[in-house]
Amino acid sequence: MIxxxxxxxxxxxxxxxxxxxxxxxxxxxAIASRNPKKxxxxxxxxxxxxxxxxxxVDLTGVTAFETTEELLxxxxxxxxxxxxxxxxxxxxxxxxxKAGKHVFLxxxxxxxxxxxxxxxxxxxxxxxxLMVGQVLPFFPEFRxxxxxxxxxxxxxxxxxxxERVITPPKWSDGMxxxxxxxxxxxDLHVHDNHFxxxxxxxxxxxxxxxxxxxxxxxHSHTNYVFADPDLVVSAVSGGIAAKGxxxxxxxxxxxxxxxxxxxxxxxxxxxxxxxxxxxxDDRGTAKRPKLKGGSEWYSAFTAELQAACNTVKTGQPxxxxxxxxARDALRLCDAERKSIATxxxxxx
Numbered sequence: 001m002i003x004x005x006x007x008x009x010x011x012x013x014x015x016x017x018x019x020x021x022x023x024x025x026x027x028x029x030a031i032a033s034r035n036p037k038k039x040x041x042x043x044x045x046x047x048x049x050x051x052x053x054x055x056x057v058d059l060t061g062v063t064a065f066e067t068t069e070e071l072l073x074x075x076x077x078x079x080x081x082x083x084x085x086x087x088x089x090x091x092x093x094x095x096x097x098k099a100g101k102h103v104f105l106x107x108x109x110x111x112x113x114x115x116x117x118x119x120x121x122x123x124x125x126x127x128x129x130l131m132v133g134q135v136l137p138f139f140p141e142f143r144x145x146x147x148x149x150x151x152x153x154x155x156x157x158x159x160x161x162x163e164r165v166i167t168p169p170k171w172s173d174g175m176x177x178x179x180x181x182x183x184x185x186x187d188l189h190v191h192d193n194h195f196x197x198x199x200x201x202x203x204x205x206x207x208x209x210x211x212x213x214x215x216x217x218x219h220s221h222t223n224y225v226f227a228d229p230d231l232v233v234s235a236v237s238g239g240i241a242a243k244g245x246x247x248x249x250x251x252x253x254x255x256x257x258x259x260x261x262x263x264x265x266x267x268x269x270x271x272x273x274x275x276x277x278x279x280x281d282d283r284g285t286a287k288r289p290k291l292k293g294g295s296e297w298y299s300a301f302t303a304e305l306q307a308a309c310n311t312v313k314t315g316q317p318x319x320x321x322x323x324x325x326a327r328d329a330l331r332l333c334d335a336e337r338k339s340i341a342t343x344x345x346x347x348x
Contacts, residue, residue: 019305138300222235
């Protein structure tokens with residue numbers, strides 16, 4: 001049994017705690033929170049941009065620590081699940097690795113590339129597993145896209161376009177909050193960059209146009225330049241959508257013998273699937289494939305946590321959770337920021 005300690009009980013801590021209830025061979029044995037109410041299971045008021053609000057949580061069998069240091073000192077934890085704001089990831093991840101714990105970091109790995117590099121090196125020195133919860137590849141539509149591309153069933157990947165936009169959430173009104181998450185060009189768009197890096201390889205250069213807010217990316221349109229001149233990939237992402245467009249994401253993926261389409265979002269409080277995942281093949285047929293994975297709001301998070309537990313148990317890293325891959329995604333975010341600031345093509 002892989003024993004998990006969650007550090008940070010905000011929306012993602014609540015999400016991971018809920019998702020962990022469905023794990024095979026893993027369970028949450030501890031949490032750390034400075035809030036005394038949360039340590040007693042009163043999680044009322046926790047709410048994110050998907051899923052139901054939290055309420056009273058049963059913490060039977062779960063040790064509630066006041067500080068991270070207390071949790072890291074416990075011998076009853078194998079894997080530390082860090083769900084703190086991204087600007088705190090480096091300090092806690094490095095401390096956990098030094099304490100001999102395996103680490104699972106909620107995305108992004110950090111808010112800047114230098115911090116990401118220090119976390120990766122700390123894991124190498126400690127000889128512990130470092131995993132980053134870039135959850136997108138575990139969502140059924142994106143899982144299907146990744147597996148289809150990797151299988152070569154419809155031939156070579158020719159082109160792709162990705163979209164991920166939000167209206168600024170209520171908690172982001174302050175500049176301090178925006179900086180803590182690295183701006184939407186990191187906190188939001190790192191999902192797309194991670195997926196692009198995973199299925200397309202690492203771009204050599206990027207060219208982006210967009211909007212900066214005190215030096216951080218608020219919105220971007222990006223073209224990725226690969227060594228293969230025939231591979232065409234672009235993405236749009238940011239936090240400038242009107243109030244009624246709380247969230248939208250999707251993709252167009254062009255393979256030699258098929259096109260994959262998907263788009264969904266929350267429009268005026270209603271979740272709408274504009275285009276269910278559809279495979280259009282060169283025979284002129286359009287099909288909606290059967291998707292793998294659960295249908296609960298937390299199912300993708302259960303899948304990624306299961307992969308993390310399996311990694312700790314077997315010692316075999318999962319490529320999707322790779323710390324190096326997460327660092328590469330952050331490098332792409334940084335290159336986009338530089339490209340927007342300078343108006344130039346930027347080497348990654």
